[in-house]
Amino acid sequence: MAEDLVLDTAIRDWVLIPLSVVMVLIGILRYFVSKLMRSSPTPDAKMVKEGQVVIRARNLKIGANFIPPKSFRARRFYFSNEENGLLHVPKDQAAQNPQAQMFSDPNMAMDMMKKNLSMIIPQTLTYAWVNFFFSGFVAAKIPFPLTQRFRSMLQNGIDLSTVDVSYVSSRSWYFLNLFGLRGLFSLILGDENAIDDTQRMMQMGGFGFDASKSLSAEKDGLDIIQHEWALPRFEHRAESVLRKLVQ
Amino acid sequence: MGSSEKRPKDAMNDIPTFSAENLQNNLKVIQNSRTFLSIIAGVLAGIIGFTGLTGFVFYFVVMLITSVGLMAKAGFSADLYFDSWNRVLFDGFLGGLMSFVLFWTFAYDLVHIF
Numbered sequence: 487m488a489e490d491l492v493l494d495t496a497i498r499d500w501v502l503i504p505l506s507v508v509m510v511l512i513g514i515l516r517y518f519v520s521k522l523m524r525s526s527p528t529p530d531a532k533m534v535k536e537g538q539v540v541i542r543a544r545n546l547k548i549g550a551n552f553i554p555p556k557s558f559r560a561r562r563f564y565f566s567n568e569e570n571g572l573l574h575v576p577k578d579q580a581a582q583n584p585q586a587q588m589f590s591d592p593n594m595a596m597d598m599m600k601k602n603l604s605m606i607i608p609q610t611l612t613y614a615w616v617n618f619f620f621s622g623f624v625a626a627k628i629p630f631p632l633t634q635r636f637r638s639m640l641q642n643g644i645d646l647s648t649v650d651v652s653y654v655s656s657r658s659w660y661f662l663n664l665f666g667l668r669g670l671f672s673l674i675l676g677d678e679n680a681i682d683d684t685q686r687m688m689q690m691g692g693f694g695f696d697a698s699k700s701l702s703a704e705k706d707g708l709d710i711i712q713h714e715w716a717l718p719r720f721e722h723r724a725e726s727v728l729r730k731l732v733q
Numbered sequence: 734m735g736s737s738e739k740r741p742k743d744a745m746n747d748i749p750t751f752s753a754e755n756l757q758n759n760l761k762v763i764q765n766s767r768t769f770l771s772i773i774a775g776v777l778a779g780i781i782g783f784t785g786l787t788g789f790v791f792y793f794v795v796m797l798i799t800s801v802g803l804m805a806k807a808g809f810s811a812d813l814y815f816d817s818w819n820r821v822l823f824d825g826f827l828g829g830l831m832s833f834v835l836f837w838t839f840a841y842d843l844v845h846i847f
Contacts (some may be wrong), residue, residue: 498843506839629778629841630785659838666835669768 501625501656505616509663512608513671520604539565543704550711558713566705613660620656628652763803770799771829772836779840792833 543565550558631652774795778788 502839502842626838626842628838629783629788662835662838665831667832669772669829669832673765673768673772 775836
């Protein structure tokens with residue numbers, strides 16, 4: 487059953503390599519296009535202020551143990567005071583912030599659409615191209631055996647049922663490239679923009695309204711901190727350090 | 734990877750303090766090295782002609798070697814450079830798998846079938 491098909495060298499030259507090269511090039515092109523098209527949104531003053539407040543609160547949380555108790559408490563009061571504390575968001579405002587702002591802001595909606603399009607179009611085009619030109623023959627052999635259930639998925643151009651499932655059509659070569667070139671892109675394009683469609687789709691779901699939710703999260707985080715001043719212990723630490731140096 | 738692994742954690746602190754930027758940089762270094770090595774492992778596996786389970790075993794062996802190499806680079810004290818041991822050892826295992834399979838298939842086909 488495991489006869490070794492000998493495949494034409496022309497397939498290798500004209501299918502495998504061009505397909506991979508085209509996908510790499512399209513990925514690079516997409517990266518540059520998305521860089522060019524990224525319209526820097528004019529930052530909303532309120533959002534920036536809230537973002538900075540969150541950052542300050544986080545710094546306070548991290549460095550809480552290095553300042554005297556009284557000043558820590560004063561700072562915490564400044565943040566989470568009921569009346570005019572910075573992190574305290576009135577209940578009614580909290581509800582309407584997220585969704586309404588997201589979709590009524592035309593800039594952001596356009597941005598999202600642009601990102602979506604720039605991802606979907608090249609993929610669709612490439613897939614259609616592969617289907618049109620490269621269907622109906624065996625393209626590659628996967629080095630590991632798969633069960634019969636994968637046959638319909640991987641061999642859709644080939645109508646013989648006696649061919650080993652390892653021999654796949656070019657469509658599956660396209661999908662293999664799609665997933666496998668992610669790592670290559672992260673190496674080539676630098677660390678910053680290594681993400682591709684699947685990750686971006688995940689990001690779409692959890693969009694950042696850094697507004698009310700993170701504010702109240704920070705407030706809760708601050709409230710539960712037990713302050714333990716580390717400085718009195720530093721004398722002991724200095725002593726041990728000096729001892730180590732002297733010995 | 735030489736001088737780019739920085740210390741996010743001051744060695745003699747009782748209180749763990751992390752420099753987030755350095756930590757992230759170290760994680761990026763790990764990911765890059767794993768990706769690179771998985772690609773190379775794929776090409777190697779294809780050229781040698783591994784098939785089936787042997788290939789996957791080869792992939793895991795290479796990943797383990799990567800882990801050991803990274804640990805050696807970090808001086809066997811992961812506490813200084815990362816916030817947890819697990820990250821150094823197991824972070825990019827599955828991420829590199831797809832790249833490995835792609836390049837394995839590619840090299841295997843180029844060398845053996847055509």
